[in-house]
Amino acid sequence: MLRRNWFHVLLALAARPLHGSAIADEVLERTDGELRLWPATLYRALDELVEEGLVQELEGDDRPEGESRRKRYYQVTPAGREAIAREAERLEGLARQARARLGDAG
Numbered sequence: 001m002l003r004r005n006w007f008h009v010l011l012a013l014a015a016r017p018l019h020g021s022a023i024a025d026e027v028l029e030r031t032d033g034e035l036r037l038w039p040a041t042l043y044r045a046l047d048e049l050v051e052e053g054l055v056q057e058l059e060g061d062d063r064p065e066g067e068s069r070r071k072r073y074y075q076v077t078p079a080g081r082e083a084i085a086r087e088a089e090r091l092e093g094l095a096r097q098a099r100a101r102l103g104d105a106g
Helices: 003-015 020-030 039-051 076-101
Strands: 055-057 075-077
Touching: 003 020, 003 039, 003 055, 003 075, 003 076, 020 039, 039 055, 039 075, 075 076
Parallel strands: none
Antiparallel strands: 055 075
């Protein structure tokens, strides 16, 4: 089970590399304003995700062309993609259980 912040950060990075504020903006938008990742929370999560091998910081020529060199860009790793897929399956299972208990298995 992934921490909520981690799942949303990984999901934001699943499509393309992003810098910190773009990650925070995407999470805020995708959660309809429910989850705001303040800088300390965001960068702590990113540091932990890097340490766990789920995200990597891009360096040098790996960074998006034409973007500021001052911004730190991140991308999800193959292990991060696997973690997203496992968490999505877990959440789907919970949703199925909830629907079944409510009498709506559809």
